[in-house]
Amino acid sequence: MTVQQNLLGFDLYEAARVWGLEFERKVEPKSRHVVIDGFRLHYLDWGSRGKQPMLLLHGGGQTAHTWDFFSLCLRNEYHVYALDQRGHGDSEWSPTSDYSAEAHQRDIEGLTEHLKLDTFILIGLSMGGSNAYAYAAKHWDKLAGLVIVDVGPEVIIQGRRNIRDFTVSTSQLDSMEKFVDRAAAFNPRRPREMLRRSLSHNLRQLPNGNWTWKTDRRRQTEAGTEVDLRDSPELIEKRWGYIKSIRCPTLIVRGAESDIFTQEVADRMAKIIPGGRTVNVSKAGHTVMGDNPPEFEARVREFLKTLP
Numbered sequence: 001m002t003v004q005q006n007l008l009g010f011d012l013y014e015a016a017r018v019w020g021l022e023f024e025r026k027v028e029p030k031s032r033h034v035v036i037d038g039f040r041l042h043y044l045d046w047g048s049r050g051k052q053p054m055l056l057l058h059g060g061g062q063t064a065h066t067w068d069f070f071s072l073c074l075r076n077e078y079h080v081y082a083l084d085q086r087g088h089g090d091s092e093w094s095p096t097s098d099y100s101a102e103a104h105q106r107d108i109e110g111l112t113e114h115l116k117l118d119t120f121i122l123i124g125l126s127m128g129g130s131n132a133y134a135y136a137a138k139h140w141d142k143l144a145g146l147v148i149v150d151v152g153p154e155v156i157i158q159g160r161r162n163i164r165d166f167t168v169s170t171s172q173l174d175s176m177e178k179f180v181d182r183a184a185a186f187n188p189r190r191p192r193e194m195l196r197r198s199l200s201h202n203l204r205q206l207p208n209g210n211w212t213w214k215t216d217r218r219r220q221t222e223a224g225t226e227v228d229l230r231d232s233p234e235l236i237e238k239r240w241g242y243i244k245s246i247r248c249p250t251l252i253v254r255g256a257e258s259d260i261f262t263q264e265v266a267d268r269m270a271k272i273i274p275g276g277r278t279v280n281v282s283k284a285g286h287t288v289m290g291d292n293p294p295e296f297e298a299r300v301r302e303f304l305k306t307l308p
Contacts, residue, residue: 011197012028012068012069012072012197013026014193015069015193015194015197016069016072018191018193018194019069019194019293019294020294021069021072021073021293021294023072027046027047027072027075029044029045029046029047029068029071029082030044030045030046030047031044031090032044032045033090034110034111034114036106036107036110036111036114037106037110039086039092039094039107040091040092041083041084041085041086041091041092041107041110041111042064042083042084042089042090042091043064043081043082043083043084043111044064044065044071044081044082045080045081046071046072046075046079046080046081046082047075047079047080048075048076048077048078048079048080049079050079051077051078051079052077052078052079052119052120052121052144053078053079053080053081053115053117053118053119053120053121054074054078054079054080054081054120054121054122054123055081055082055083055108055111055112055117055120055121055122055123056070056071056080056081056082056083056123056124056128057083057085057108057122057123057124057125057127057128057129057131057132058082058083058084058085058088058089058124058125058127058128059125059126059127059128059129059286059287060088060126060127060163060215061088061163061167061202061213061215062088062089062125062202062287063084063088063089063090063201063202063214064082064083064084064089065082065089065198065201065202066082066125066198066287066289066290067080067082067289068082069289069290069293069297070289070293070296070297070300073293073297074297078121081115083107083108083111085104085107085127085128085131086099086103086104086107087099087215087216088214088215088216089201089202089214090214093216093218094216097216097218099216101130101131101134104131104134105131105134105135105138108131108135109135109139112139112142117142118142119142119143119144120142120143120144121143121144121145121146121147121304121307122135122136122143122145122146122147123146123147123149123300124147124148124149124151125149125150125151125287125288125289126149126150126151126260126286126287127151128149129148129149129150129151130151130239132146132147132148133146133148133239133242133243133246134239134242136242136246136248136250137241137242137243137245137246138245140245140246140247140248141247141248143248144248144249144307144308145248145249145250145251145303145304145307146246146248146249146250146251147250147251147252147253147300147303148250148251148252148253148269149253149288149289150253150254150255150258150260150261150286150287150288151260151261152239152243152252152261152262152265152266152268152269153236153239153240153242153243153265153269154231154236154239154262154265155231155260155261155265156259156260156261156262157229157230158259159258159259159260159261159286160229160260161229162186162259163260163286164229166182166186167213167217169182170182170183170213171212171213171217172206172210172211172212173210173211173212174209174210174211175211176196176199176200176203176211179199179203179211180192180195180196180199183195183199187285187287187291189257189283189284189285189291189292190290190291194290198290202214202215240272243269243272243273244272246273246276247273247274249275249303249306249307250270250273250275250276250277251276251277251278251279251299251300251303252266252269252270252276252277252278252279253278253279253280253281253288253296253299253300254266254278254279254280254281254288255280255281255284255285255286255287255288255291256280256281256282256283256284257283257284257285258284258285258286258288259285259286260286261286263278263280266278277303279299279302279303281295281296281299282295283295284296
């Protein structure tokens with residue numbers, strides 16, 4: 001039994017049953033580490049060696065376990081890997097707080113080379129989606145398909161501010177259950193059981209007994225201060241340049257209730273990418289695959305079936 005199960009008494013398969021998902025046998029991913037250019041990264045290997053590879057990239061402030069339900073559903077047909085991106089989960093924190101797009105690209109390129117991934121499926125949410133489409137712009141010939149989840153070159157600033165305010169206000173609490181309470185208020189779409197399990201992988205206990213996020217937040221804005229959350233015109237233009245360079249089959253997934261990603265931007269992306277397409281997942285906000293796992297899986301499966 002894992003530490004998280006000991007703490008919370010709720011494992012992955014019990015959580016899956018909340019969504020009506022049943023599995024014939026219990027499978028746990030292998031926890032692995034790799035050093036890329038002297039930097040240690042952690043990833044989950046869900047097995048099924050010999051199947052087509054699939055690499056999953058989580059959003060900012062999340063972990064590789066964000067994808068656990070989806071990985072369980074797809075592992076029989078694909079060899080699924082889920083990465084803890086730098087500064088997140090059980091991967092190393094950057095000593096210089098370098099979390100630039102270029103640094104993430106070096107990590108992804110190093111990992112794909114280490115795993116010898118070719119003709120693979122790349123799926124990313126939010127920050128992971130941005131990293132995915134930046135990788136695809138340069139390496140689309142290595143991809144069988146790309147799935148970009150609820151992110152684009154332009155985002156809704158208020159949604160970004162809501163996430164910032166939530167993470168700052170929960171920087172340190174004296175119990176895990178208080179994190180669950182705050183998360184349930186922030187995102188009422190998810191059952192508490194799922195929030196509790198997800199948070200169990202994303203929190204660490206401090207020497208004073210309090211709990212805090214695993215994510216490196218040394219440069220996090222202090223509560224009560226305001227920062228400019230808007231992207232520069234140059235950065236937005238650079239991101240649209242990435243989209244214009246993609247030449248692999250691409251699905252853009254949007255949460256129907258997203259406060260980050262507009263339908264207008266999603267449609268524009270699909271129009272630019274040859275053969276690009278968009279879908280909306282109902283009853284889902286920004287964290288689409290966590291808010292409505294069955295429909296997210298179904299929409300992605302429909303896309304995967306179209307790939308050569």
